Amino acid sequence: MTIVDRYLLSVFLKTFLICFASFFGLFLVIDGTGNADEIAAIAEADGLSSAIFDRYYPQCAARFNELAGVFILVAAIFSISLLQRNREVTAIEAAGISKLRIFKVVFVAASIIIAMTVLSREVLIPKVGDRLTMDWQEWTEWKTSSAVSKAFDERIDYKTGVAFSGDLLLLSKDGITAPEVRIPIGLEAGFQKIKAESAFFEVAESGKPSGFRFHKVNFPKEMHQLKSVESEGGETVVYTPRDFEWLHNNQCFVATDLNTKKLLISADAKYKSTPELIGELKATKKRKVNELAVELHSRFLKPVMDFTLLLLGLPLVIRKLEKNVVSGVLGGLGVIVLFLLVEMVCHSLGGNGLIGSPALSAWLPLMILFPVSLIFMRDLSR
Numbered sequence: 565m566t567i568v569d570r571y572l573l574s575v576f577l578k579t580f581l582i583c584f585a586s587f588f589g590l591f592l593v594i595d596g597t598g599n600a601d602e603i604a605a606i607a608e609a610d611g612l613s614s615a616i617f618d619r620y621y622p623q624c625a626a627r628f629n630e631l632a633g634v635f636i637l638v639a640a641i642f643s644i645s646l647l648q649r650n651r652e653v654t655a656i657e658a659a660g661i662s663k664l665r666i667f668k669v670v671f672v673a674a675s676i677i678i679a680m681t682v683l684s685r686e687v688l689i690p691k692v693g694d695r696l697t698m699d700w701q702e703w704t705e706w707k708t709s710s711a712v713s714k715a716f717d718e719r720i721d722y723k724t725g726v727a728f729s730g731d732l733l734l735l736s737k738d739g740i741t742a743p744e745v746r747i748p749i750g751l752e753a754g755f756q757k758i759k760a761e762s763a764f765f766e767v768a769e770s771g772k773p774s775g776f777r778f779h780k781v782n783f784p785k786e787m788h789q790l791k792s793v794e795s796e797g798g799e800t801v802v803y804t805p806r807d808f809e810w811l812h813n814n815q816c817f818v819a820t821d822l823n824t825k826k827l828l829i830s831a832d833a834k835y836k837s838t839p840e841l842i843g844e845l846k847a848t849k850k851r852k853v854n855e856l857a858v859e860l861h862s863r864f865l866k867p868v869m870d871f872t873l874l875l876l877g878l879p880l881v882i883r884k885l886e887k888n889v890v891s892g893v894l895g896g897l898g899v900i901v902l903f904l905l906v907e908m909v910c911h912s913l914g915g916n917g918l919i920g921s922p923a924l925s926a927w928l929p930l931m932i933l934f935p936v937s938l939i940f941m942r943d944l945s946r
Contacts, residue, residue: 565669568652568656568666569668569669572643572647572666572667572669572670573669573670573673575642575643575646576639576640576643576669576670576673577639577673579638579639579642579643580635580636580638580639580673580677583635583638583639583642584628584631584635587627587631587635588623588624588627591623591627592620596616599700602700602701602703602704603615603616603619605704605708606619606703606704606707606708609707609708610707610708614707615707618695618707619695619703621692622689622692622693622695622696623696625684625688625689625692626689626696626835628680628681628684629681629684629685629689632677632678632680632681632870633678633866633869633870633871633873633874634873634900634904636674636677636678636870636873636874637873637874637877637878637896637899637900638896638900640667640670640674640874640877640878640881641877641881641896643670644667644878644881644882647666648882663882664941667878670874670878671874674870674871674874675871678867678870678871679867681866681867681870682866682867685837685863686837686838687837689835690835690836690837690840693835693836694825694826694828696835697828697835698714698828702714702735705736713732713733713734713735713741714732714733714735714828715731715732715733716729716730716732716733716827716828717729718746719822719826719827720843721820721821721822722840722843723820723821724748724795724801724819724820725748725750725751725795726745726746726747726748726801726802726818726820727745727746727748728740728743728744728745728776728818728820728822728827729743729744729745729746730742730743730744730763733824733827733828734824735824735825735828737764738764738765738823738824739762739763739764739765739776739824740762740763740764740776740824740827741761741762742759742760742761742762743758743759743760743762743763743776743778744757744758744759745757745758745759745778745802745818747793747801747802750796751793751794751795751796751801752793752794753793753802754784754790754791755783755784755790757783757784758778758781758783758784758787758802758816758818759781759782759783760778760779760780760781760782760816761779761780761782762778762779762780763776763777763778763779763818764776764777764779765823765824766817772810772817773819774819774820774821774823775817775818775819775820776817776818776820777811777815777816777817778815778816778817778818779814779815780814781814781815781816787804787805787813787814787815787816788804788805788806788813788814789806790804790806791804791806791807792804792806792807792808799819800819801818801819802816802817802818802819803816803817803818803819804816833855833856833859834859838860838863838864841856841859841860841863842860845857845860853922854914854916854922857914857922857923857926858911858914858922858925858926860926861922861923861925861926861927862911862926865926865927865930868930868934869907869929869930869933872930872933872934872937873899873900873903875934875937875938875940875941876899876903876933876936876937876940877895877896877899877900877903878940878941879937879940879941880895880896880899880940881895881896881899903929903933906929906932906933907929910925910926910928910929911925911926911929913925914926914928
């Protein structure tokens, strides 16, 4: 790595961190000021660190994943404008070095940052997705041990094929009101649905897996006379009083690893890991297929799209910076707005079924913008 590479890398990384810290700091101030009462209530019940850190570090990870591509281009613009202002690019080019070689270190640093967004999306965000789906009122009630409930869509346990639904999730009690379970057709069972007044999650114990215990079962009738349901692998999925003495006559137990937190995040696909999203796409209802398919394809393409934004904006900005710094910055902002607009429109059309194939709606922004970025990049190789 040359001296110029180290200098440009240092400027780029500092600018990226300053941009992200400034944006998230502004977000924190605005959000925190508007919800000062909730923060005070949580701080009184659970401490100030819990009130701030537990709420905002998932937000930080989510914003980093969503906006890293934009901040990469902004950092590149400011780094290059600094070199242009000091006439350093002209001096380097006079030595026979192309612009593409000068900014190679920016491309490498951008690739590393984009890889970090993939890691954040697949590892960190699914673990804190429940916090990202709650508004401040729900979060305050949960942290202060008040009763909190939230409606949820049908959620399928892809390990067993059992589908859970109900009226409300009782987050503080880890339960469901008016729960309903749909048994997959492939399992040999004397019933296809279970309905009850309530169900509460229980952790795994010796001889019993984790799952929901259903209370006051009203369908099917005479639950205590029905045999338990096993999966194709021989594991018990639905436990009945007939076969297990630790259940009362009007109870049953459905084995699952999904507690109320995991059921809660099922409504928002962007907070799931890719394997979970693929599993839901295979088993979901028809009305959500397009939306989930667009999200899945977009997720695979997001690293490429983030890099395409850099390739699209960098050459244009460099040309304008050579004439005027202000026009260069405005050109970069214009590229960002146009890029996000094209992406949003294509994804929206695919999610609503207006584009025949969800895969096409996810790939269409790349098909439009990537060839344009390659044409622009020819200037840097000269």
